[in-house]
Amino acid sequence: MPVFNARDIIAFPGGDNSSDTVIGNVHFNKTSLDFWNYTLYSNGTISNGSWCFLTFEPYIPSLVLDNGTFVNATWCYTPVNKIGTRAGIGIGFAVLFAAGLGLTLVTLRKHGRLYLPAEKRFYPIGRRWQWYWAIFSCAAALISLFTNIDVDRYYLPELPIVLTSFFWYLMQMGAMAIVWEAVRHWGSWMERQFIDPDPFSLSQDDRRGMIEFWMPLVFYFWLWINFFIVIPRNWGDIEHQRYPEQIVSDAIPTATDARFKTGPFCLVVCWLIIVFSLRHSIQHYCPRNRGLINRAIGFIRFMPARFYFLLPLALVVPAFQALVAWEFAYSPLNVKGLNASIYAGGYLPTLLIVFVQIVWGFITPNEDLELKRQRRIRGDDIDRQLNIHRKPAWWQRVRDAADGGVVGNESMRERIARNVREVGGGKPTARNLEARRAAAQEAGSVEMGPVSPTERPLSKQAVDLLSVTPGDFASARATAMRLDGLSERTRSDRVMQHAAGLLFPNSGGDPAAAARRREELMMDGPPPYVERGRSTTAERPTGLGRGTSTESAGGNSINSPPQQVRSMLDV
Known part of the structure; x- marks a missing residue:
């Protein structure tokens, strides 16, 4: 990096006359340079505050016009240097993050596929968020590392250092989100296994359910507070690292201001929420322990193995951000920062978090397949308790082979024909006629009696x-x-x-x-035709319209014997 200050300004070399100067064996009009306030610096640049050009081989301009325009000039903010140590290490980390991105896509496909119907209580996207954030972190890291190459190659610092720092902070946020989603989803997976045998064992509106509802909102609130504190700002002062006075006056105050110092505390709150969520899941979905010491032992005992790595790595993220907010020498925002600090504390934790997740994704099965396995085991236990012995899988194939073929390859007509052969074909009357006749003959019935051989068929x-x-x-x-x-x-x-x-x-x-x-x-x-106690029309007295008989329908019904229903004709 060129280092120059006010004492690095040098006078224009003499030329053929007072209005001529020679820079790199090329003659320039000194009058035009003075008129446009160009100044020559010892680092091989010439600038007037607005324009800056290189003045060393092979980038020397060939001519300066009267209007102050250089011909065949090279801009000072151009990648003319070779790849340095910082860029070389960055390329190696970029390759690792690219591999992590590809493997993350593989694990996302493995764990994101559905083998059971989606449930409203457990959305499929819930299990995928940890992989989405891993993809985001890898993408941000790749952009930061590839632009980091130009930090070394640019002759004077400019846009690459800003892009590197910008996406580095986004990568740090993604790393915290990966750990959070891993812990949150582990608790959701434990809940799903807990309620799968009995969906009504845990309510969603109790204290446990409300805590699990509010925790993601609180976590992402603090994560976005960190985003709005760090990201939306004027990053132009980070570029001002072209000479020592500029670094002290512009770059260091910007990289260590109050906003950069406040951001790590928001990430610390996020880390505490992660630990609380893990403790909450262990408390409700794992065997409980009594006493403070036993609870601490149970927390360590029931915590999944990957969280032994993820939690410390996640704590390194805000710790390193706080370090670089106070010490500019270790910061990725420093063009000449310490490489060991930048990569060991800035990029390595996120890389390890991603690969821990990838290893876990490859060695663990899909949740739906695991849930189906657990259901099958529970079904076998219930059958064993009920003394139910199910046939093995090959039993049906043997039966199908004995029937003359594999059922799966049969057409519908062949299946119907096979079923008819098993039951027996023909009309029901023709099939059972002889049996019905034999049974009727034994019972003495006339209706189904045998027909005489001498008689014609009817x-x-x-x-x-x-x-x-x-x-x-x-x-x-x-x-x-x-x-x-x-x-x-x-x-x-x-x-x-x-x-x-x-x-x-x-x-x-x-x-x-x-x-x-x-x-x-x-x-x-x-008898339905018994005459009732009504007289005929001839026996009725004149003008009365009623018979003289004392027998009535009601009396007849009382004196007659009770009716005995013997068939449907009586009804």
């Missing part, structure tokens, strides 16, 4: 006609035998007429059959 109408009462079986069979020789249409008409005569005996037809049908109806229940 038509469908004749067979349907046989399902009549036993009293009319002889006449119905004779009619059916007569109808069997007729044409189809005539047979149908005769059958319908005969059936109508049987069902409605008073509508016409054979009087003897009608009388016989009435006698059969009279056999069960009270």
Whole structure:
């Protein structure tokens, strides 16, 4: 870096005359340089406060015009230097962060996939936030480290030191958010395992649930306070590190002002919230311990292994920010800062946080798959308690092979045909006719009695006609035998007429059959045609309109024997 102050100003070398000067074997018009207030410095630059150009080989301007414009000049804020130590170390860290970014995407895909229906109480994005913040931190670190290369290559400090510092602070915020989301999601995962056997075991509106609702809001409030304190500011004074007086007057007061000193305390509050959230989850979702010492032992015992690394690394982040806010020599904002401090305290904690998360992501299963495994274990325990022995998975495949093929490759027609073969095909009547006839013959029924071998087989109408009462079986069979020789249409008409005569005996037809049908109806229940105690019209007295008989319908119903319901015809 060029170091110059007021004593570094040198006079223009003499030339051929009083209005001529020679800079790097090139003649310039000294009158024009003096008119435009150009000053020559010992670090090989010429500047008038607004414009700055290099004056050493191979960047010497070839000409200066009367209006003060240099021809073929090189701007002072140009990456003309070689990569230094700071840039070289930064490239190595950039490669590691790039690898961390790629592996984070892999773990995000592994743990972000859903194998169970999404639940309203546990949103899928909740398990992904820790990976989103890891991606953010890696991206911010890559931008900071790649712009850090130009911090060494620029001849005079300018925009690269601002970009490096800006994204370094964003990376620090992302590191704190990674640890917070890891702890918060671990508590959510413990709650999910706790309520999966019994969804109503934990309420969402109790004290525990309200604390878990407000903690993320409080954490992100303090994180955003840190953001608004550090990020939105004038970063231009950080560039003023071109000579010692400028560093003392501009750069150091800006890098160590009250806002940079207040930011780390906001991150300390965030770290305390992380510890409280971890203790809250252990208290409610792990076995409880009595006593202060036992609680401290239980906190260490039930804390996941990765948090032994994440919590100390997260504490280093605000501690190092506080250090550089008081000591400018160790700060990444310092162009000539101590490299060991910048990378060991500034970038290494975030890198380790990311890789601890990646290792944990690779060795742990997806939550949905783990939950399905736990449900399967609980189901096996319940079956064992109920003495239920389930067939192994290969049992169904063996049965399918025995049936003649794999069910999964069968079409719907083949499955239906296989089911029919198992049950038995054909119409139900044809399939069970012989069995029904045998059973009826044993019971002495006439309706399903066997047909004589000497008789002709009957038509469908004749067979349907046989399902009549036993009293009319002889006449119905004779009619059916007569109808069997007729044409189809005539047979149908005769059958319908005969059936109508049987069902409605008073509508016409054979009087003897009608009388016989009435006698059969009279056999069960009270006689429905008994004359009531009303007189005829001839026996009624004139003008009264009522009979002279003392027998009434009510009396008849009282004196008659009680009705005995024997069939649906009585009702």
